Amino acid sequence: MKRRDFLKLTAAAFAAPYFFSRNVFASTRAHQKVLVLGFDGMDPHIVYQMARTGELPNIRKFLETGYLEKMNTTPPPQSPVAWGSFITGKDPGGYGIYDFIHRDPETYMPKFSQSDSIPASHFVKLGSWRIPLKGGKIILNRGGRAFWEYLEAADIDSTVFKVPSNYPPEESEARTLAGMGTPDLLGTYGTYYLFTSDEKEAQKDLPGARVYYAYFNDYGEMESEIEGPANPLKEEEEPLTIPFKVYLDRGSKAARIDIQGNEILLKEGELSPWVELNFEVIPDVQSIKAIVRFLLLDAKEKFRLYMSPLCVDPKDPALPISTPKSYAKELAEKLGLFHTLGLPADTKALSNLTFSVGDFIVQFMSILDESNKIYHYELERFLSLKKGMLFFYYSSLDQGQHMFWALGDPKHPYYHPEESKKYGNMVLELYRRFDKIVGYTMNKVPRDIPIMIISDHGFNPFRRRVNVNTWLLQEGYLKLNTSDYDGATIMEVADWDSSVAYSIGLNGLYLNLEGREANGIVKPSQKRALMEEIKAKLLALRDSDTGDRPISAVFISEDIFSRDYLYRAPDLIIGFNRSYRMDNSSAIGGLTAKTVYDNMDWWSGDHCIDPANVMATFMSNFKIIRKPSMWDVPATILKLFGIETPPDMKGKPLV
């Protein structure tokens, strides 16, 4: 498939008929095993077109005796929201995750939706040490009962690998490993390190990064240290550090890194194996274990060394990442160390231009290879069971489409013709890689075991950013105490005593509601009319540069979601049109001079839009009786094992 064909297929309306085989078996009996593959971000339209033209031969073969359908996903079609629906069989109101980013109504501050950290509350001081008496904890904010709990009750061996919205993993007898939402050891969702001899680069304040100047002496030696997590036992919470030394050989474009007894030799462009780091909290008594990988970016005129975020060491996890606790260790001991960070590919390093596209691909492919290795192990184990369920999740298709989209999209404002000559088919290549995973599965799994291959949403170009806070300001719904707002946040400059609405998150819009927000002024009796008014105006918005409508749907949360966790929901969920998405800064309360403007970033494909524009993928090797929705999948898994749908599940079995 050529790039222009790729563009055509991604721009086309979803009118094509999808695959329905007549040879498919109808699943009417209780099964002993069920396999579910979660391919985050797999777009049904791309799958359909590529399978039809023979570019995905294994998927085509799978569909000769199976089904491909577009699947309804959640509003908004964000991974933690949609996979939450898969976990519980409910709509977002049933488990309380509405966005990657929620807000605290007391402070209007953005906060991570999926979990909360509760710090230790009582300490005793011993000299300079501060010893916690009552430990802190991490709380999973996703409510609802996970479907694998019903499998446990029926004595069915279950493995759930890296499903999003499950950090920390819910207590369970099932083997579960946390995925999206798992932080690094700095408590962030991925902060990388860059050591650079480029003075200008060393002065940059890059988001999601720590940048250090690398000074080399005349012998080509550099000494530095890695600043890790804060010492939890010290009052000042000074960072724990690990010194390291680099010997640079510019002639052969290589470097040696000496760190804690490890000697790592790297050529320019080479990624190191996993390196174990030991941050000593109390020497010889207590330590925090981390794993990292180095990538030598430049080793000639400039020295530039990338170090990955400090991942939790699965052999000795400092944070709760699996149930049972031994599961993470089991995988590491059998297969070697692996990524534990929720979103493992370092998209920020490419967005920040720390990575070239080639550097990113080196890291990206290593993650896909690692996932395949673990999948092969888990599939063998699954096949050896008498009765069992395996859910295995892949993040690569999602993260790859986010970063590679512009390479195949000449209409994208961030299209780079030179890079595109070399990497323009990366998105299509990724689908081919996933076709191989399907082929591997078909070769291994007996025909009578039900298989579902699902995604949580499709994909589309992200060419234009929409700053909803700036729009609210222009429309008079948001008032500021300054006229100089470009680059400021609503937390800094909003006049809450006269503002009626604000936006936080990638799709959320909140009213400044009396009795809920700290300085709420909208009376409950005014709420409905105000929501309807803002909804109508959002739908009428025009992009002044293109004439297009940036927003194709607006949902009023109380009209569409169940009530259990409705109190956490944005009042309105904004569904962007194809090519548009929430502005990055608006998602955390930022204001920009322009309301709608070009997205100049390698993060060039996205899905946080109107769910009708990015429907999910559903494929199965058995007959389904109606059009699928994300929340139907857990009820289907249970039904395949002969378990009745729990009454509080919204979803219904597809068999």
Add this chain to the structure above:
Amino acid sequence: MAKKVKISDEAYEKAKELVEKKGYSSVEELVEHLIDKEYTEEGEGGGGEEERLKGLGYIS
């Protein structure tokens, strides 16, 4: 120009005790130190959450 702040007698007595124990030169220095500390923590708290979220990639 310095501003006056009213606090209760009880709080003032506690402040004087802290001045003695912690080695501050005056109640004013103690109050200014505590305000600075709170102000810094507030600022760090806000920026910290934003920095944490930027790791997601969606908003970097």
